[in-house]
Amino acid sequence: MNQNKNVNRRIVLASRPDGKPVLDNFRLETGDIPQPDDGQLLLRTIYLSLDPYMRGRMNDAPSYSPPVELNAVMVGGTVSRVEASRHPDFSPGDWVLNQGGWQDYALANAGEVRKLQGDILQHPSWALGVLGMPGFTAYMGLMDIGQPRAGETLVVAAASGAVGAVVGQVAKLKGCRVVGVAGGEEKCRYVTQTLGFDVCIDHRAPDFAHRLAQACPGGIDIYFENVGGAVFDAVLPLLNTSARIPLCGLIANYNIKDLSAGLDRLPLLTGIILRKRIRMQGFIITQDYGHRHQEFIEAMEPWVAEGKVRMREDLVEELENAPRAFIGLLEGKNFGKLVIRVGGDTL
């Protein structure tokens, strides 16, 4: 079944994952299309963004945002069109950025959405990527916490992904030596040849840590952390004095059920942070930097328009493919910003 005007298809959280999510954790349902109240909009989802943070929302554990309730629609940013408007600032057909979730139709108060206008309408889905939350995350974490200086070495993982690609390209614009980490030769080739990173290393290589050390002969000044796990372990001994670690995600850790037995490396990490005078700082883009969105847009829009910052999209057709695509995202199977095309531009 495709998107149509008679039913609302939605994907709900059927059960909480025990470690890695599986298809049974999701359920496709259909229901009525809701009706907007005064001041509300009825929005039809065109593009749905899939992002690693959603894994955290599937757990029933305290985090920076409340969990998705069982049997509730999965959350997610969407680019949508106005189907019906009961607010004077919006008309049917307008494009908006909203938090529509994994479904065809959503209601929103007019104050909760952002109207998309101007150049971005040539590529509306970019509002979910390079000009949206991932690009904003990359830009603010790099600029405010990473504080790149010309000649410094930056490392970022998931380098062909939505955040990593922007981090590296902006760091290049700031004069850094940029080393990416990605999964597989094809992604690495793209990262160096298309995105212009100096080096890209395949984290699947058995001698990955050795290759990373070779690629950073002067050590690492900025490690933009979005994966955790083995990449972080390889980065740790290479960190320079006064290194900065903006921390926006730990995708490698999201499916961990229990801490692994072995040596307790917590004192190792705090000791390195002390001796090397490192700044490590977690951030959540909307909570920490929502007030600086305009600054991001003013910097990024020209770079994108001039081709200085590029973004590859991994566009998957049809809402019902979202669960499988999301599971693949956590395994690094996507290549570029993962977006689901839920509906046609016109219907």
Add this chain to the structure above:
Amino acid sequence: MNQNKNVNRRIVLASRPDGKPVLDNFRLETGDIPQPDDGQLLLRTIYLSLDPYMRGRMNDAPSYSPPVELNAVMVGGTVSRVEASRHPDFSPGDWVLNQGGWQDYALANAGEVRKLQGDILQHPSWALGVLGMPGFTAYMGLMDIGQPRAGETLVVAAASGAVGAVVGQVAKLKGCRVVGVAGGEEKCRYVTQTLGFDVCIDHRAPDFAHRLAQACPGGIDIYFENVGGAVFDAVLPLLNTSARIPLCGLIANYNIKDLSAGLDRLPLLTGIILRKRIRMQGFIITQDYGHRHQEFIEAMEPWVAEGKVRMREDLVEELENAPRAFIGLLEGKNFGKLVIRVGGDTL
């Protein structure tokens, strides 16, 4: 043997500690008193500062400063008087702050010392404490990284010690609720009754973690980290969103030879830093904030003069007692800023 004008007593690093330092790691030697070259000063040590960072210098491992060589004089900040001057800006009898080390006499270039003048000459040893490196560490770590705001809760360990006492008192001046941690009832009484902390908890209490949680009903906004170990473990679950952790020392970890077996809590710590958007930052006062020394002096001198910031000194007589006192410092046996009186004010 007391300090005299015929020999230079010095305490050298005889061997490197294997875990906790022992007396055999030190050796008292005597030698000739050195002669200053042009531009140099001969300085006689009056007060020697003993500080936890010295434990790191005893290891032959890379850290923020090079290790003390075997058979070399132990390093340390000193308040000294000029015995002989071959520089026009200094005269015999002048008081200076220098890095004289654990010995009676030291040479220094005039540019390496700071002349002590004005009110501080009423208490010259304070240049090693509240108005010296520990006070500077407390002030900059708290103000620049901790960024205290009125109504927030701050926790600091070693609360009766040289750094912790200043951190807590300045945080009180900034309107924070201040919870100290110290070893034993006597120290805790001093911390609340004399220093004016809101609460002080004995880390030796079997239910320490529970008491800390009770003392912080609104969680912890700033944890000024100078000890590590069990205190850090108890603090971790209490950290609030957007908490700051200035990290200037890890005294509980300094004698650790190997990481302990158990669960690897490194991903636990990074996960908390991410989810709670925490800033954790190591710093070494001279390297990171040397250029802001004047700002510290201008804030702290009036507070000390007005009795708003107090400092207890633990004054130990005689250079030969320095090794035993230093070993005690690492075990929390001192009560206040540990200073060795090496020589008399007049000789």
